[in-house]
Amino acid sequence: MTEPLRAPLEIGFDYTRSLGPTLSQYMTALRGRRILGSRGADMRVHAPPFEYDPVTFDPPAGLVEVGPQGTVTSWSWMGRPLEGQPLPHPFGWALIRLDGADTAMLHAVDAGSAAAMRTGMRVRVRWAVSTAGDIRDIACFEPADGPATAANSEAAAHSEAAANSEAAANSEGADDSKGAADDSANAAEPVTMMTTPVRLHYEHTASAGESRFLHGLADGRLLGERCPACGMVYIPPRGACPTDGVPTAEEVELADTGTVATFCVVNVPYPGQRVAPPYVAAAILLDGADIPFQHLILGCEPDEVRMGMRVKAAWKPRADWGLTPENIDHFRPAGEPDAPYESYARHL
Amino acid sequence: MTDIAVIGFAQSPCVRAGESTTSGVEMLVPIFAEVLQSTGLAKGDIGFWCSGSSDYLAGRAFSFVQSVDAIGAFPPIMESHVEMDGAWALYEAWVKILTGEAEVALAYGFGKSSAGDLRRVLALQLDPYLLAPLWPDSVSIAALQARLGIDAGIWSEKDMAEVAARSRAAAASNPQAQLSGEISAEELLGRPYIADPLREHDCAPVGDGAAVVILAAGDRARELCERPAWITGFEHRIDSGALGARDLTTAPSAASAGCAALAGAAGGSAGAAGGAAGAASGAAGAGSSAGGSAAAGVDVAELHAPFTHQEILLRGALGLGDDVRINPSGGVLCGNPMFAAGLARIGMAAREIMSGRAGRALGHATSGPALQQNLVCVMEAQQRSPVKEAQ
Numbered sequence: 001m002t003e004p005l006r007a008p009l010e011i012g013f014d015y016t017r018s019l020g021p022t023l024s025q026y027m028t029a030l031r032g033r034r035i036l037g038s039r040g041a042d043m044r045v046h047a048p049p050f051e052y053d054p055v056t057f058d059p060p061a062g063l064v065e066v067g068p069q070g071t072v073t074s075w076s077w078m079g080r081p082l083e084g085q086p087l088p089h090p091f092g093w094a095l096i097r098l099d100g101a102d103t104a105m106l107h108a109v110d111a112g113s114a115a116a117m118r119t120g121m122r123v124r125v126r127w128a129v130s131t132a133g134d135i136r137d138i139a140c141f142e143p144a145d146g147p148a149t150a151a152n153s154e155a156a157a158h159s160e161a162a163a164n165s166e167a168a169a170n171s172e173g174a175d176d177s178k179g180a181a182d183d184s185a186n187a188a189e190p191v192t193m194m195t196t197p198v199r200l201h202y203e204h205t206a207s208a209g210e211s212r213f214l215h216g217l218a219d220g221r222l223l224g225e226r227c228p229a230c231g232m233v234y235i236p237p238r239g240a241c242p243t244d245g246v247p248t249a250e251e252v253e254l255a256d257t258g259t260v261a262t263f264c265v266v267n268v269p270y271p272g273q274r275v276a277p278p279y280v281a282a283a284i285l286l287d288g289a290d291i292p293f294q295h296l297i298l299g300c301e302p303d304e305v306r307m308g309m310r311v312k313a314a315w316k317p318r319a320d321w322g323l324t325p326e327n328i329d330h331f332r333p334a335g336e337p338d339a340p341y342e343s344y345a346r347h348l
Numbered sequence: 349m350t351d352i353a354v355i356g357f358a359q360s361p362c363v364r365a366g367e368s369t370t371s372g373v374e375m376l377v378p379i380f381a382e383v384l385q386s387t388g389l390a391k392g393d394i395g396f397w398c399s400g401s402s403d404y405l406a407g408r409a410f411s412f413v414q415s416v417d418a419i420g421a422f423p424p425i426m427e428s429h430v431e432m433d434g435a436w437a438l439y440e441a442w443v444k445i446l447t448g449e450a451e452v453a454l455a456y457g458f459g460k461s462s463a464g465d466l467r468r469v470l471a472l473q474l475d476p477y478l479l480a481p482l483w484p485d486s487v488s489i490a491a492l493q494a495r496l497g498i499d500a501g502i503w504s505e506k507d508m509a510e511v512a513a514r515s516r517a518a519a520a521s522n523p524q525a526q527l528s529g530e531i532s533a534e535e536l537l538g539r540p541y542i543a544d545p546l547r548e549h550d551c552a553p554v555g556d557g558a559a560v561v562i563l564a565a566g567d568r569a570r571e572l573c574e575r576p577a578w579i580t581g582f583e584h585r586i587d588s589g590a591l592g593a594r595d596l597t598t599a600p601s602a603a604s605a606g607c608a609a610l611a612g613a614a615g616g617s618a619g620a621a622g623g624a625a626g627a628a629s630g631a632a633g634a635g636s637s638a639g640g641s642a643a644a645g646v647d648v649a650e651l652h653a654p655f656t657h658q659e660i661l662l663r664g665a666l667g668l669g670d671d672v673r674i675n676p677s678g679g680v681l682c683g684n685p686m687f688a689a690g691l692a693r694i695g696m697a698a699r700e701i702m703s704g705r706a707g708r709a710l711g712h713a714t715s716g717p718a719l720q721q722n723l724v725c726v727m728e729a730q731q732r733s734p735v736k737e738a739q
Contacts, residue, residue, distance in 0.1 A: 004367050009407050009408075009463075011407050015476065017476060017477065019477070023477055023478075046590070046593055048478050048590070048592070050590065050593070054588060054593070073496070074492045074493075074495045074496045074499070074596075075492065075495065076488050076491030076492050076494075076495065076543045076544055076545070076546070077491075077541065077543065077544040078485075078488055078543070079542075079543075082465070082467065082468055082483060082485055083468065083483070084468070084471075084482075084483035085482065085483045085484075085485075086482055093484060093488045093489075093491070093492060094492075095492055095496075095591075095592050096592075097592075103590070103592050103593040104592035104593075105478070105592050106478075106479060106482070106484055106489075106492075106591055106592055107482065108482070114541075114544050119495065119499050134481065135477065135478050135479075135481050135482065136481055136482070194477065194481075196476065196480060196481050198472065200404075200407060200464055200465075200468065200469065201464065201465060202406075202407035202463045202464040203462075203463060203464075204370070204407070204463070205367065205368070205369050205370070205460075205463070206369065207369045207371075207373070207374065208367070208374075210369075238373070238414075238417050239369060239371060239373030239374050239377070239414075239417055239418070240373050240377050240417045240418050240420065241417070241420060242416070242417040242420065242421060242422070243420055243421075243422040244420040244422075245377065245380065245391065245417070245418055245419050245420025245421075246377070246420065247377060
C-alpha cells in the first residue's frame with residue numbers, strides 16, 4: 001500500500017478586531033504605560049477590566065489605575081518557549097494580582113530560572129520599548145527585588161516624557177519631545193482597533209487514494225477510484241463514496257480527454273494569479289469519470305468555450321512533472337464534435 | 349417529556365499520529381459501520397446526524413463538510429455540526445429528538461490533534477484581546493491551575509501521579525487506548541517536570557481519533573437495545589472567559605451542570621410539572637451542600653479530565669464519593685482525541701449500563717481552558733417514565 005503523502009501546511013492571517021468602549025480605554029492606557037482595572041458592583045477591582053459586571057451585567061462605571069507591581073498567585077515554568085510567546089528564553093507563566101486589583105492577569109515573568117519563581121513573589125511590569133495600544137505593550141513582568149532592566153529605564157524616561165506631552169497635548173511641539181510616551185503617530189487618538197497576527201503550522205496528510213492519484217500524476221496517468229456499491233468513478237479519489245459512505249478501493253485509469261460540463265470566464269485579477277484574465281475555469285468530465293474535475297481551458301478565446309466542448313489535457317514537459325495536478329498545464333480544445341447534452345447533464 | 353436513551357457507541361483507536369486525513373473520513377467509516385451493525389440500524393434509519401470537530405485543529409475552513417462523505421449522504425440527510433466536542437453534538441441530537449423531529453439520531457466527533465501543534469492551536473480558544481496574543485499554551489494554563497490546588501492543599505503531586513497510575517492500569521482493558529500499563533506513582537514522580545508542577549504523566553497525550561453515539565426515543569430504543577442507557581439528566585454550563593477572575597481550584601460550571609443533571613435522576617416522575625420540578629432541584633441543592641450526596645447512586649463516572657489534577661477537581665465539583673468507579677476506560681489521560689474524547693466519555697459511561705455493569709452512570713465532557721465549559725450526562729438502566737409518555 002502506498003504511504004500517504006504529507007506536506008507542510010502553513011496558515012497565516014491577521015485578525016483585526018474592534019475593541020469596544022472598555023478595552024479601548026484599557027489599550028489606550030497601556031499605550032501610555034498605565035494599567036487599568038474596573039470596579040464591580042461588589043467593589044472588587046478586576047484587572048484586566050470586565051466589559052460587563054459579572055454580577056449585575058452593567059458596563060463598568062469607570063476604570064481605575066492598578067499596578068505597576070503585583071503579586072504572583074500561581075506560576076508554571078516554560079522551559080522551551082513556543083512561537084509567539086512573550087519571551088524567547090525560558091520564563092515563568094504567572095497569574096499576577098496587580099496592586100489595587102482583586103483578580104489576576106496572565107502574563108510572563110522573566111525570572112531566569114524556575115528556582116526564582118514562587119507563589120507570593122512580588123513582580124513589576126516591564127514595558128515594551130515601544131507601545132502601540134496592545135496587551136503586548138507589557139513586554140513581561142520581572143522580579144520586583146531585581147535591578148530595573150534597560151527597557152524599563154527607557155520606559156521610565158518615556159513616562160516622564162508622557163507627563164510632559166500630556167501637558168502639551170494639543171501643541172504641535174509635543175511630538176518633538178524626546179521619547180514620547182505614546183509611540184503611535186497620533187497619541188491623542190484613543191486606540192479602538194487591534195490586530196493579532198496568527199501563524200499556525202500543520203502537516204497535511206493526503207488520503208491513501210489522493211496519494212495514489214498524485215503518484216499517478218507524476219507518471220502522467222490520471223487515476224480515479226470506483227465505488228463498490230454504486231459503481232461511480234471519482235477523480236480525484238475521495239476517502240469514501242459520498243453517496244454510499246464506503247471506501248472506493250478499485251483503481252480506474254482515465255483518459256486525459258473529456259467534456260466541458262460547465263465553465264466560467266474569470267475576469268477578476270487577484271494576487272498570485274497564474275494566467276492573465278480573461279480566461280476560462282471549467283468543470284471537465286473526464287471520459288470514464290462520474291464527477292467533474294476542475295481545470296483551466298486555454299488555447300482558444302474564452303467566448304469560444306461552451307458546454308459540451310470536447311477538450312484534451314495539455315501536459316507540461318515531462319521534466320517538470322511532480323506530485324501535483326499542475327503537471328497538466330491546462331486543457332485545450334480537442335477539435336472533436338461537441339458531446340451531446342445527455343452525456344453530461346447529470347454533472348452540472 | 350420523551351425518554352431518550354443511548355443505544356450504541358463505537359470509538360476508533362486513539363493513535364499518536366494516524367494516517368487519517370483531517371476530514372476524519374478514514375476514522376469514521378469503520379466506526380459508523382460498527383455502530384450501525386451493533387444496533388441493527390441502516391443509514392436511512394438515522395433521522396438526524398450531528399458532528400463535532402474543529403477547523404483550527406484541521407488547519408482548513410469547513411473541514412467538517414468532507415467528513416459527511418463517510419456517511420454517504422444520499423438520499424439527502426438532516427445534518428448539523430458544532431465547532432465543539434462531539435458531546436455537544438450529542439446534546440443537539442438529544443434536543444432534536446425532544447422536539448419530535450427525529451426518533452433516532454447519531455452524533456459523532458473526530459479530531460486529528462497531531463496535524464498541528466496542539467498546545468498552540470488551543471491558545472486560539474482564549475480571550476482574543478488579552479490572552480491569545482500572548483500564545484499561552486494549554487499545558488501551561490493547566491499547570492497554573494494545578495499549582496493553585498497544590499498551594500491550597502486540595503491535591504498534591506503524589507495524588508496526581510496516583511490518578512495517572514490508576515488510569516494507565518485501567519486502560520489495559522481498553523483496546524482503543526493510546527497509553528496503558530502498570531507503573532507506580534513513585535516511579536512517575538521521579539520523572540522531570542514538563543511544565544512545573546506538571547510532569548508528562550499529568551497531561552493527556554496528543555492523539556487522533558473519532559467516536560460515535562446513537563440515541564433513540566422510547567419504544568424505538570427498547571426495540572433496538574436490550575439495556576438502553578436512559579438519559580435522565582443532560583446539562584451544560586460555562587464559566588467566565590476571564591481566566592484570572594475564576595477560582596481555578598474548582599469549576600462552578602461543572603458543579604452546576606452536575607447538580608442539574610443529577611436532579612433529573614433524583615426527581616423521579618418526569619411527567620410532574622412546576623412544583624415537583626422545583627422540589628427536585630431543591631433536593632439536589634441540599635444534596636450538594638451536604639457534601640456531594642447529590643451524586644449518590646452513581647455507580648460509575650467517565651470524566652473528561654485532560655490533566656490529572658482535573659480529575660480530582662471534578663470528583664469534588666460533581667460530588668463523586670470514593671465508592672464511585674472513575675474512568676474504567678482509563679480516561680483521556682490514556683487517549684484524548686480532541687473533539688471526540690468528550691463524546692467517548694458518554695459512550696463509555698453508557699456502555700457500563702448497556703453491559704449491565706452499572707445501574708446509574710455519569711458521562712462528563714469539557715472544553716476550553718482549565719475546565720471552563722462542562723457538560724454532564726446522567727444515564728440509568730431504569731427508564732424514568734416507562735409507560736404512557738404520550739400523555
